[in-house]
Amino acid sequence: MPAAQPARTYPAHDEHPNEKITVAVDPYDMADKANIFSVHFSEIGMLPVFLVITNDGDQPISLVGMRPELVTVDRTKLLPANSDDLYRRLSHPSARGTSYPLPFPTKKAKGGVSREAQDEITNALFAARAVEPHSSQSGFLFFDVDGISTPLAGAHFYLTDIHDAAGNELMYFEIPLEKYLSAPAKP
Numbered sequence: 001m002p003a004a005q006p007a008r009t010y011p012a013h014d015e016h017p018n019e020k021i022t023v024a025v026d027p028y029d030m031a032d033k034a035n036i037f038s039v040h041f042s043e044i045g046m047l048p049v050f051l052v053i054t055n056d057g058d059q060p061i062s063l064v065g066m067r068p069e070l071v072t073v074d075r076t077k078l079l080p081a082n083s084d085d086l087y088r089r090l091s092h093p094s095a096r097g098t099s100y101p102l103p104f105p106t107k108k109a110k111g112g113v114s115r116e117a118q119d120e121i122t123n124a125l126f127a128a129r130a131v132e133p134h135s136s137q138s139g140f141l142f143f144d145v146d147g148i149s150t151p152l153a154g155a156h157f158y159l160t161d162i163h164d165a166a167g168n169e170l171m172y173f174e175i176p177l178e179k180y181l182s183a184p185a186k187p
Contacts, residue, residue, distance in 0.1 A: 001123065001124060001139075002036065002050060004050075004052045004136050004137075004138035005052070005136075006022070006054050006136060007022035007023055007024035007052045007054035007136065008022045008024070009024075010024035010025070010052065010180075011180050011182075011183030012024060012026065012027075012157070012175050012176070012177055012180035012183070013025075013175060013179075014173040014174055016170070016171060016173070019057065019164070019170050020056040020057035021053070021055055021056070021057065021061060021162070021170060022053075022054045022056070023051070023052070023053050023054075023159050023175065024051075024052045024053075024054075024175070025049050025050065025052075025157045025175055025177070026049070026052070026180070027048070027152055027177065027180060028041075028047075028048040028049070028140075029047060029151075029152060034048065037120060037124070038120055039090065039120060039121070041142065045089070045145060046086065046142045046143065046145070046146075047070075047142065047144075047145045047151055048124070048140045048141075049140065049141045049142070049143060049157070050139075051068065051126050051139060051140070051141050051159075052136055052137075053128070053137050053138070054131070054135075054136040055131040055133055057133055058133050059164060059166075060130050060131060060133060060165055061130060061131050061162055061163065061164055061170070062130050062163040062165075063128055063137070064130075065161045065163070066159060066160070066161050066162050067079075067158075067159070067161045068141055068158070068159050069157070069158045069159075069160075070143045070151070070156075070158075071156045071157075071158065072148060072154070072155045073153060076148070078143045078145070079143075080126075080141035080142055080143055081142045081143065081144055082125075083122065083125060085142075086121050086142055087113045087118070087121070089144075090113045090117060091113050124139065125139055125140060125142075126138070126139030126140060127139060152177045152180065152181055153178075153181065154177075154178070155176075155177045156174055156175065156176050156177065157173075157174070158172060158173065158174055158175075159172065159173040160173075
């Protein structure tokens with residue numbers, strides 16, 4: 001797992017100064033970043049997105065009912081996959097190889113999810129229920145982008161249903177992913 005920095009340090013972030021909350025996303029769409037995982041999520045059509053929520057206020061915020069959503073340029077709304085969705089995708093990969101009109105033995109898809117992959121998914125998923133004052137919470141969300149050629153170009157990330165300590169809903173967060181795509185490369 002990458003160490004989370006304050007959310008405002010990421011190129012793709014949305015800061016609400018009045019509420020003292022900042023939300024950032026960092027897609028792991030390139031091979032050099034995705035190599036932190038032993039599972040090759042891009043091969044199964046999943047996009048890992050590192051989510052960081054920083055609370056600079058004096059009261060905790062609740063993430064119990066939060067709703068993250070990735071909206072592509074053609075307005076397709078993608079919800080994050082849960083661990084069962086990821087296990088299902090990993091255990092039932094499609095058979096790769098040449099297909100023939102006659103049903104004779106070809107390459108079979110192998111199923112099963114290793115204990116190592118299960119542990120990696122469990123440890124990576126964003127599971128925070130709250131963000132304490134003057135701290136950050138982070139983890140990965142996995143979006144099913146199978147069949148979408150450029151899922152990040154023109155896309156927006158939305159985060160809703162976050163509540164303050166009094167139970168009041170905070171303003172929604174909107175992060176255009178163009179901020180991430182147009183950010184200068186880190187040295």
